[in-house]
Amino acid sequence: MSANEGESRPALTPALTGAELGRWYWTLAELNALAREMGLSAGGGKTAVTARLAAALDGLPPEPAAPAASAVRRSGRQLAAPVDGATVIPPGQRCSQLLREFFVREIGPGFHFDAFMRDYVAQGAGRTLAEAVAHWHATRARAAEPQEVGAQFEFNRFLPTGTPPAPTAPAPKPWPPGRPTGPAPATDRTRPAGAAYGRP
Structure with a gap:
C-alpha cells in the first residue's frame, strides 16, 4: 500500500528509482526476484536487499559487505x-x-x-x-581492582553466595505439664486366655 491515498503501487521493475522503491511496501520474495533479475545478490535480510536494490536503481555502487x-x-x-x-x-x-x-x-x-x-x-x-x-x-x-560485572553475568549478582546451611530437624515438642515422665504404670487387669472381645 502507498503512504499517499489514491496512488497505485507501480510494478517492481528495474525502471524504478531508489526513492520510488522506498515509498512502497514490498515482500522479501518480490525484492529477491528483482535482485536476481538485476544480477544482484539476494542474500541477507530485507533491509540489506532493499538497500542493495536502491543503490543499483540509482546507479550507485553497492556498499561492500563487512566480513564476519x-x-x-x-x-x-x-x-x-x-x-x-x-x-x-x-x-x-x-x-x-x-x-x-x-x-x-x-x-x-x-x-x-x-x-x-x-x-x-x-x-x-x-x-x-x-x-x-x-x-x-x-x-x-x-x-587488582574490583571489575564491573559484564551484562551477560548481571543475573549472578542477585544469586546468594556461599553454601546454604544444612537443614535441621525440628526440635521435639515439650512434654505436657503435669504428665508423668516415667514409664507407663503396670495394670492388674488382664483378659482370661480365650476370652472373646466384646463380651462381659
Whole structure:
C-alpha cells in the first residue's frame, strides 16, 4: 500500500528509482526476484536487499559487505615458534598456547590471559611481544581492582553466595505439664486366655 491515498503501487521493475522503491511496501520474495533479475545478490535480510536494490536503481555502487568477525579471525596468520620479545603480533592473533608459554617464561607462573591481555593481543597488531610484557606489568594495579560485572553475568549478582546451611530437624515438642515422665504404670487387669472381645 502507498503512504499517499489514491496512488497505485507501480510494478517492481528495474525502471524504478531508489526513492520510488522506498515509498512502497514490498515482500522479501518480490525484492529477491528483482535482485536476481538485476544480477544482484539476494542474500541477507530485507533491509540489506532493499538497500542493495536502491543503490543499483540509482546507479550507485553497492556498499561492500563487512566480513564476519569469525572470518577475520580464521584468516589471520598465527604466530609460530620460535618467538621472542621482538616478535610482532599479527592481525587476528589469538591467545594461543605458544603465547602463553612465552609470557610464562618472561613474566612467571602467575601469568594468565586476563581481560587486559586478551584485549591487547586482539588489538595489538603491529606491536611486539616485549611491549605486551610491559603492558602486563603496567596493568597489574588496575587488574587488582574490583571489575564491573559484564551484562551477560548481571543475573549472578542477585544469586546468594556461599553454601546454604544444612537443614535441621525440628526440635521435639515439650512434654505436657503435669504428665508423668516415667514409664507407663503396670495394670492388674488382664483378659482370661480365650476370652472373646466384646463380651462381659
